[in-house]
Amino acid sequence: MEKQQQQPKSDQQSDQKKQQKKAVAVVVPRVVRKENVLPRPPIQILPMFGQQPMEIDADSPKGIRPTGPTGIVAQIVTLQNKLYEDHTNKMRASQEKFDSLMAESRKNFVSQMEESRAKFTEMMEQSRATHFAQQNQFVEAILKIFDRNDGK
Incomplete structure (x- = not known):
């Protein structure tokens, strides 16, 4: 009797094994879950x-x-950012002011140089004119001396 009782169990087990084999034989598409994928x-x-x-x-x-x-450290970093931005804005304004002053200074320097060049040119023309006038007077005086000597 025991053998008969065991046989139905073995029949049941063999039926279960056959069903499992059938289930294994069926290909089920595998869904990749997000937790199985390593995050980038x-x-x-x-x-x-x-x-x-x-x-x-x-x-x-x-x-x-x-x-x-985060927390207090984030507040400190935010304050640092604000101070850095304020400093950058002040430096930018200072640089713009410096650039405008330098441009004005260059303009003044150029105008002063042009004025002094004009004065120098005028003085040189006057000097040449007086030099040529003196040279002409000297030549005329020498010619007069020669003319007197020719007459003697």
Whole structure:
């Protein structure tokens, strides 16, 4: 009897094995789950002075997320950014003022040089005129002397 009772169990087991083999034989398309896929490492964006470091993140709605400090440290970084921006604006304004003063100075220098060149040219013309007049007087005086001597 035991053999008969075992046989139905073995029949049931063989039926189950056949069903399992059939199930294994059926190819079910495998769906890749997101947790099985390794995430891509985010691309690090190096910060400028006083800015928070950022990462390009495909999962983020904006595509970029800050990776920098939070809380009080974030407030300090924000203050640093503001101070840096204020300093940059002051330096830019100072540079623009310096550039305008230099342009005005160059303009004044050029106009003064043109005036002094005009004065120098005028003085040279007067000097030449007086030099030629003196030279002509000298030549005339010598000619008069020669004329007197020719008559004697």
